[in-house]
Structures are given as C-alpha cells and as structure tokens.
Amino acid sequence: MSSEESVMERPTRSGSETGEVVLSARNVAKSFGSVHALKSVNFDIRRGQVTTLFGENGAGKSTLMKILSGVIQPSAGEIVLDGEPVRFSSTVDAQRHGISIIHQELSLAPNMNVRDNIFMGRELGGPGGVDYAEEARETERLMAELDEPIGPLTLVEDLRLGQQQIVEIARALSVNSRILIMDEPTSALSASEVEVLFRVIEDLKSRGVSIVYISHHLEEALTITDHAVVLRDGAMTAWAERSEIDLEWIVRHMVGDNFDLGSPPTGHTMGEVALSFENVSVADVAVPERSVVDRLSLAVRAGEIVCIYGLMGAGRTELLECAAGRVSASEGRIMLEGEDISSLSIAERIERGLVLVPEDRQRDGLVQTMAVGENLSLASIGAFTRGLLTSRGREQAVIEASIRNVHIKTDGGAAGIGSLSGGNQQKVVIGKMLATHPRVVLLDEPSRGIDIGAKAEVFRLLAEGASNGLAVIYSTSEVGECLSVAHRIVVMSRGRISAEFGADVTREEIMAASGESAEG
C-alpha cells in the first residue's frame, strides 16, 4: 500500500516554526482485555496546525486521544512531548503540560450552571473565596467568542444538546492550552455553529495552538484540516497533507469502498397518511408563553421518508419528542393512522408502532448499567414474553438479529455498553427501536457519531423499511443527509416549517431556506 509508505517517508521538520511536531505517539498500543483497540500507532501533532483523524466506528480514534490526554495509559509505546518522552498520569497532569480535550461523550455536570462547569476544578481564587464575578465575565467572553448567547448562570440540564456541546468547547478553550483535542465536537451542532467553531479554530491556529480534530462529517472536517490521518481497526492506514487529499481519498482509506447515502426508494406505492401533526404547538419548558413548536402541520404517509432540516433550536427535537409522548402538545393534535394519540403513554405509542430514536444517547438512549443485549431488547420485551415469562432463547434471537442488522461492533450481547465506541452505542439505540418492528419511526439526528459506512447502512435500512410500508421522519443538521433517501425535505425554523422541497432540491436551496428565516 502506497499510503503505508507515505507514513514512513513523512518529513520530520524541526525548529520552532509552524509545523514542528509538538506531541507524538510512538508505537502506542492499547488493549482492553481481549480487544486490541490500538495496535502500534504512530501519530504526530504539529504546532499551529489542524490534524484530522478519520476512521470508522470503533477504529480507535477516541482511545488514541484519551491516551494523548492522560485519560488512560497505553499498554505499550510512548508519548513524546517536545522531543522528550513523557507519561501523563491523569488529565490534570496532561493539562499542566498544555493538553486539553473535548470528549466525544459530554462530561458536564447537569445540575450545575454553565460558569461552574467551565471552571470546575480550576476555580479562580479571590480574596473572599471563589471569584464568581471574574468567572462569570470570562464565561461571557467565551460565549461571545463562540457566538452563543448562553448566560453564565444557566443550568446545564436546561440546555439543548448542541448548547451543551458549546459549553464543553468553551471549557476546553478557557484552559488556554497549546494542544487542543476535539473528539467529535460538532456532532450536535448545525452548520452556523460549526462555522463559528471553525473561525475559533483558525484563530487558535494563528496563535500557535495545535489541534486534533475528529469528525464523521468528512466534508466539514476537510475544510479546516492541514493533515489527515486515517485509522482502521486500531492501525494507521494512511497519512497525507491537505493538498493531497479529497473526500474520495478518505473514504477509500477508511472503509475501502465508496459509499453514497442512497437515494429515495421508489417502485412502491405510498399508503395512507401514517402520522400527522395538526396545528401542533409545544411550549418552551423555561418560558411557557413561548412556543418552541408553533402551530405546525405535517403529515407522513406509509412508505414515505421525510427529512426535517433545521438549525439548532429550530424545534425539531421538541416536535419529535411530542410525537413520541415525552412532552405534551400545548395545542393541536397528533394523529397516528387516523386516531388521535395525544392521550396515549409512550409505551402505548410504541405498542402501536410509533417509536423515537432520541438525540442524546447517553441521557435518553442507553441504560448504562445494562449489557449491550439487554439494551437492544429493552423496547421489545413483549416480543419474547409468553404469559408472564421472558424466553432467553427468543431474546437472544432478537439481540443477534439487531447486532447483525445495524452492524454493531461488539464482543457479543453480554458486553457492557461502556465498552462500545461512541458510534456503536448510537447503533444500539437505533437497533433497539427498530427491533420493535415499528410502523412509524422518528429519528432525531440518527447519524450523530456514526461513520459513513454505518450511516449508509442506517439509511439503507430506512429505505428498505419504507419500501415495506414504514413511515420515516428523521431530523438532521447536515445538508448532505437531506439529499439521501428522503422523498421530501422539510426545513424548520423557529418552530415552523419555513420551506418544503422534493428530493430534487439542491443544497443551496435548503441552506437558504433555513438561514434566511433564521435571520428574519
């Protein structure tokens, strides 16, 4: 493989100008019991540059980053900082050396406010204890930099997932580190926030900060990267400078094949209206007078796939949660196959074939104390219960079918949820809901954190379901995903539908519809 050679021949520059290697992993390996997450990886981080790490789910990206930031220790190999071998005994130790990390899974304390989260563990001392005023000022400055109007005293649990991600970013920025590792920082952000983040990254670069960036949004990552590294199955398979790479290069090295996200399934006749929203409003939890979803009407037919595109805070999550029964509508009604379901519980809606794949897998999707298999079968217990008892054999069949169908990379159904990579955890949440054999499936950002292979797989599953009469609504903040299997693309903005397109729409039209109305 020519890419292997390019790894060997890579130039090693020195001197303290931009591009000098500041931190590197040498022959780093890591195993968790019998799982070899990393096999002798070499990885360099260069001063003032962005190094992007690509790889499919479970390739070992997060593991490598955790090793570089002192969260875990390597089983073998060493870390070299400024030419000196070092060992980080903890994240605090790594932070002292100027390295900080934004974790893939958010690590905020939901019961505390934004200010206290940002300064957690590094509280600014003042004459009379903690200097809260200074902390609040600094928080406000960071939020202004990130262009996100979140007050320093807002509780983190009141924030949307994307906003939490921004707080997480702000916390990493507040440390003023020289090496900043970002493990899928944008998975819950939409285009405009990503743009702001990229401006911040450019600014950091010009100040000599080195950045490692991980994302499954390949095109987006390509716009800021200076170098790309591809990991596959725990080994580095390719390395190249920005000028040498394009999307096709990444995909080829990541998964070996080119994937496209499919096209709307055709050839089947669409059925009756399966799910319809009629003038539905949902009140804001914090400000009940305000509606996050504002008299919205939308219908999806059996066999149809509808994509909802919108910026963060457009009300997509609330709309879907309302349909699933998590929040109740303040106005209007929701009809499932011609029947008003407003008074049904979540369980009853699932029984009637309406399921939701939630956005935040840690909070709403997974039971962390249960094994992979138990998580997968949780929503379809009825399918393997006879009388009072559950049947082990039938449950095992359900679990194995799910693992196969959504391609979960796991040690088996008995493995703990925490041993799965982020993307594979997401697949567990999707697999769990699809195992209930739904008639209408709502997916809130289903591709969050999954690699393009898996993304294509999920969309293929949806398309296949649709041709068998499944009604699908999925939300996304990546335009590319609108233009895949959806028959219809609905753009939401401020709780309303601002535009509706057929499958032949262009990216620009979609972006314009969401952006324009966000301004006006």
Next chain:
Amino acid sequence: MSDVQQGASSANASSPRSASGRSGGFDLGRILLEGRAFFALIAIIIIFSILSPVYFSTNNFLTMSSHVAIFGLLSIGMLLVILTGGIDLSVGSTMGLCGVMAGFLMQGVSVDAFGVTLYPPVWAVVVLTCVLGAFVGMINGVLVSIFRVPAFVATLGTLYVARGAALLMTDGLTYNNLGGNPEFGNTGFDWLGFNRLFGVPVGVLIFAAVAIACMFALNRTPFGRWVYATGGNARAAELSGVPVKRVQVWVYVLSGVCAAIAGLVLSSQLTSAGPTAGTTYELTAIAGVVIGGAALTGGRGNVRGTLLGAFVIGFLSDGLVIIGVSSYWQTVFMGAVIVLAVLLNSIQYKPRKKRAASTEHQKASPSSGTA
C-alpha cells in the same frame, strides 16, 4: 469494509465470554471480589466454628436462619426498591405496624353496631396484614413517582407515621396472646414462623419462597427487566416504553408486602406483637442489600447477593452473641463490615477502563518516568 466487518464478527464468534471473563490474568482477584459476600460467609462460619463448639450444628444454623429470615425478607423488598434507584426507610416501621395489626385482628374485632366480635381466621389475618403493608408501600410509591418527593424523605416520613400509628393502636402495649381460640376457628398463627415443617422453621421456608419468587421476577419477567432499566436510566427506560412510574409504585408496594410478611413471621416467632418491633431494621435491611453487592445508585444487584448479604449479617451477629462478645463490640463489628462491603462495591463498579488501565500500566511501564 468487508474485512473489518469480518474481524468484528469473528471476534463475536470466538469470544462469547461474558463481561466477567475478559480480564485475562487478573481472574483470581476478580473472583474474590465478585464472590466476596460468599467468601465472607464461609470465613464467618469457619472462624466461629473454631471459636465456639456449639456454632457448627444444624440446629444452630436453623435458629440463626430464622433470625436471618426476618430482615432477609425486608432486604429482598429493599433490593427491589434500591434497584430502581430509590430507598425505603419505612420497612422497619411498616413491619412493626403490620405485626401489631395482626395481633389486633387475632384479638377479635368487635363490631359495635351488631354487638358482636368477629374473629377472622388466620388466612384472613395474613391477607389483611399484607394489604396494610401494600397500602403503606403504595403511599411511598405514589409520593416518590407521582409527586416526585425524594425517596429518602418520603419514606422517612412514612417511617415516623407508621411507627406512630402502631403505638397509637396499642397505646404502647404489646399483644401477647396470638394463639387464637379453637372455638373461634382462628388458631394456626404459630404456622407463620414459630412452628417447623420437616424440621425447618416455617419462617425460613417463607423467606426462601419469597426469595425464589423475587429471583424469578427479576430474571425472567418483563417486570424484572423494567426494574433494572428504571434504576439504570429512567429517562431512557421511559422512552423505550418502560412504564417507569408504575414500576416505581410497584416496587414500594412489594417492599411493603415483604415488610408485612416479615412482621407476621416475627410476631409468630415471638408469639407476641409489639409496636416497637423492627426499630432500625430498615438499616439492617439496607446493609444486607449493600453487602450483597447492589449499588445504591440503582440498576445493579441481585437476589443471590442480597441473600448472602443477609446471611453474612445474621451469622456474624449471632456468632458474636454466641462467643459472648459484648453488645457494644457487636455494634462496632457490624459497622466495620458494612463499610468494608461498600468499599469493595466502589472498587467493583469503578469504570472498567480505569481499572484496566491502572493494572496494565503497572505491568507495561514500570520504568520510563520522565515528566
């Protein structure tokens, strides 16, 4: 993609080992840690058998088991509650209240309007007492699940109310005559705990039956799965169609019923029912659950562990009594055992990666420290 997928699936096929089998050369430590309650029990039996000649005998084991049965029953109800992430501080009082209720019913209920006294048969006493236990549990459950009162506070309140009710019912006195009268057809209370069946105290048999039923419910019914899911992550469970609120009410109801059964067994064993019976038993019950490896944060634990925990406590405290250790020292020992158990729990539930990392880092890099 294909080779990667194959790699994953062959890993599946070749290692169907469960979570416990993954730590390679570190197994002995893990076995000791996971089976700690069991080994503790063995150690307790060996030590006391050496220290006292009367300890190791069938009869003594049966006697000790009938003591274990009382708070063991409470522990099993408590386990259900703790698995959902709650706690039930009211079980000791509920047990006392139910015992008194049973005693009261055994004395006959005089219905003033007709000028007669009704003597309910023992089965009716059992049913009514269990209904009372369930009622107290339901109050707890409704407070916790629907009114969102923190479990600690809600059940602390019921603890006081139930105890007060028991004292009010009896004016602080004890019912001593529970034998019933053949004329009234209400004999047989002895069969709830005092008597022996095939040489085994009935109380122990009841305890075993409840334990098996609970084990079955947790492992083989949807309800059991719901209990674990609710305790692990209630939000996710709810979105997966688990009736979280109903599950919460039910575990408190079952805990109340277990307390009622324990109250019946205890009054039968003692042949008397006093309003202060079961004081501080809620703490013993919690200790049993915790020693058995359950996590107070919910979602982890099982009946087997809880049984072992209950036996560890019972056999230890009875052993201390038998070898004549002063009751002050007994208290100190109990406390130490509980803390030790929780200490081991936190080692066991530490995120796997951290433990794996620290052992590996000792193995892999004994030198190379240049920070």
